[in-house]
Amino acid sequence: MFCGDFSLIQFPSASIGDRGGTMQGAPEKLAYSIEEAVAATSISKSSLYARIAKGEIVASKVGRRTVIPARSLRKLVDG
Template identity: 55%
Template structure:
């Protein structure tokens, strides 16, 4: 059985798919300094810990009374 190693970085498209955050909002978060990026040629890569920290630090949604 092949176990895929944990991703170290995400492309913009992968980050959009993985988080559900839209492309425009993702670029805004990068511009505002909320996400770290690295460049490899023309590719913009987001380190996994930076993306995880962003999601972990989002405010919790309000609970809806049943």
Template identity: 45%
Template sequence: MVSNSEVLKIAYSIREAVEATSLSRTTIYKLISEGDLPIVKVGGRSLIPSSALIELLAAPQN
């Protein structure tokens, strides 16, 4: 059996993205609304692909 610490996350909920990036919930929602952070809707959930978070944090900032 694989423990949770060994599972590679491919997407994060908004709450998990806040925890993973140390960005505020407001900032995450602002980035989403401005089109700078893509989300995937699955059922009633909004998920942020982990690749999108990595790209966001790796991109040079103004």
């Protein structure tokens, strides 16, 4: 059982596209699935799809999957 000091552990940041606080060597996330984007932005799935349809959020298909570039979500969140 470990009884050491946890104050030195760095946990990954929850920010979209944020490089700070991530583990060394872990690549920056370039795109998000619909489910990940909903969780990251706290907007509903239907609102996300509506914003994609209006062109407010860029999305593309990779195979059967819809992905949203991190920069598009950052733009939405930052205003």
